Amino acid sequence: MLPVLSSAAATTVAAPAGGPAAVPELAQHCPPGFELRADNGCYLRSFYRDLPSLQNAGVGGPQTGLPALREGFSPQQIDLGRLLFFDPLLSADHTIACASCHQPHLGFADGRGRSVGIGGQVVSRSAPSLWNVGLLKRFFWDGRATSLEQQAVGPLFAADEMGNSPARLQTDLNGTPAYVALFRQVFDTDTIALEQVYLALAAFQSSLISLNSRYDLYAQGFEEALTPAETEGMNIFRSFVARCAECHTPPLFTNQQIAVLGTPEPEGLTLDIGAEGPSGDPSQRGGFKVPSLRNITLTAPYMHSGRFATLREAVEFYNKGRGHAVPEGEKLSLHWHIWEPQLEARELDRLVDFLGALTDEGFKPAIPAAVPSGLPVPVLSHSKSEQQ
Numbered sequence: 601m602l603p604v605l606s607s608a609a610a611t612t613v614a615a616p617a618g619g620p621a622a623v624p625e626l627a628q629h630c631p632p633g634f635e636l637r638a639d640n641g642c643y644l645r646s647f648y649r650d651l652p653s654l655q656n657a658g659v660g661g662p663q664t665g666l667p668a669l670r671e672g673f674s675p676q677q678i679d680l681g682r683l684l685f686f687d688p689l690l691s692a693d694h695t696i697a698c699a700s701c702h703q704p705h706l707g708f709a710d711g712r713g714r715s716v717g718i719g720g721q722v723v724s725r726s727a728p729s730l731w732n733v734g735l736l737k738r739f740f741w742d743g744r745a746t747s748l749e750q751q752a753v754g755p756l757f758a759a760d761e762m763g764n765s766p767a768r769l770q771t772d773l774n775g776t777p778a779y780v781a782l783f784r785q786v787f788d789t790d791t792i793a794l795e796q797v798y799l800a801l802a803a804f805q806s807s808l809i810s811l812n813s814r815y816d817l818y819a820q821g822f823e824e825a826l827t828p829a830e831t832e833g834m835n836i837f838r839s840f841v842a843r844c845a846e847c848h849t850p851p852l853f854t855n856q857q858i859a860v861l862g863t864p865e866p867e868g869l870t871l872d873i874g875a876e877g878p879s880g881d882p883s884q885r886g887g888f889k890v891p892s893l894r895n896i897t898l899t900a901p902y903m904h905s906g907r908f909a910t911l912r913e914a915v916e917f918y919n920k921g922r923g924h925a926v927p928e929g930e931k932l933s934l935h936w937h938i939w940e941p942q943l944e945a946r947e948l949d950r951l952v953d954f955l956g957a958l959t960d961e962g963f964k965p966a967i968p969a970a971v972p973s974g975l976p977v978p979v980l981s982h983s984k985s986e987q988q
């Protein structure tokens with residue numbers, strides 16, 4: 601189904617095609633949805649900020665306010681981050697970019713149960729969507745990073761993801777004249793430092809905002825934006841029987857907490873201890889960060905290991921009984937909201953209908969037609985006209 605982005609043999613490092621690339625012009629304007637202020641920073645415009653009815657500090661319900669966003673990045677920082685995000689120069693063998701596993705057309709996930717890194721290695725978890733990551737406080741399924749900058753270090757230097765080393769990344773970037781020129785424009789520096797790379801990547805990712813779905817129109821007061829089936833699904837989602845909104849709290853549809861659910865691993869794999877790894881806390885064994893459900897129809901398969909192929913299967917998990925998939929001999933401290941709602945089949949269908957109303961890709965960024973290294977951009981594109 602998915603075209604495989606073949607990576608060259610690990611021993612050969614792809615050379616830039618056609619010699620040094622021209623220095624691209626960086627954007628002077630903010631991405632859609634952001635306004636440029638006098639400090640040359642981009643700030644989000646959203647009705648979640650403009651409507652007093654959507655600024656409640658309390659938790660739960662459609663009136664809950666938006667969490668703090670990483671913003672104020674300059675248009676140039678954001679655009680440089682975009683080029684880096686799509687550039688396979690960042691990996692050891694120059695075949696894998698961030699975008700290889702976070703494909704714009706797949707909700708910034710990759711359509712796989714578990715991602716595939718350098719040399720075809722299968723990594724242990726599924727790639728999460730990057731929509732709205734600028735509004736999150738912790739990153740990775742086990743919540744082990746607390747900033748986007750800290751997060752970026754993970755894939756860049758993991759042997760099974762991009763396989764790079766800090767020294768080689770710095771050498772490659774400083775050996776690419778177009779990047780030297782761009783970093784000089786943006787950071788007023790002669791030598792590219794990795795902190796600047798992490799910052800630019802964070803700036804770009806923070807611009808991936810999805811808050812204009814039909815559900816958001818509903819939250820604004822346009823009740824007819826949802827179909828009757830979706831409205832019914834929303835009411836089930838919020839009900840104290842289903843309890844979905846206790847963890848998948850609007851407006852991001854995550855409360856950003858770690859929760860132990862006891863979801864099953866793929867056939868043949870042992871339990872992923874999840875947040876117990878970084879925290880060392882046995883009560884977090886098998887615990888994962890509550891994922892946002894925004895653009896969820898675009899990011900199948902589901903859960904940390906992609907165990908469920910469809911949204912219907914993922915939703916049905918909650919109906920199958922508390923702890924039904926916990927491996928024998930494991931004692932997990934399951935979250936108290938994981939219970940046995942005994943929803944009817946049609947209620948599960950309505951939940952799936954409602955989740956379909958959380959889709960909005962209106963601010964999808966343009967995929968660069970060329971990146972400063974001159975290497976091919978490893979992204980599946982629906983049409984050439986989307987590139988610029």
Ligand code: HEC
Pocket residue numbers: 685690696697698699700701702715716717718723725726727728729730733736738739740741742748751752755756760761762801805
């Ligand atoms: C080989 C595939 C792969 C590549 C390449 C990759 N990622 Fe990821 N990304 C993943 C996987 C898998 C996870 C989840 C890992 C985990 O939770 O342990 C993840 C997690 C993330 C997260 C956390 C999202 C959240 O909600 O917690 C961010 C942000 C992210 N990646 C950004 C990047 C950036 C930036 C790059 C490039 C520097 C990159 N990724 C490269 C596969 C990849």
Ligand code: HEC
Pocket residue numbers: 837842843844845846847848858859860861863888889890891892893896899901902903904905911914915918935936937938951
């Ligand atoms: C106790 C908190 C909690 C409750 C209640 C809860 N969820 Fe979740 N949800 C999570 C966590 C944590 C995950 C990730 C689990 C994993 O990967 O093993 C998740 C994953 C999901 C996913 C897959 C997301 C993805 O990106 O792969 C869907 C869909 C989902 N939940 C829907 C629901 C629905 C519908 C309900 C109500 C019936 C619900 N959830 C109730 C915490 C919760």
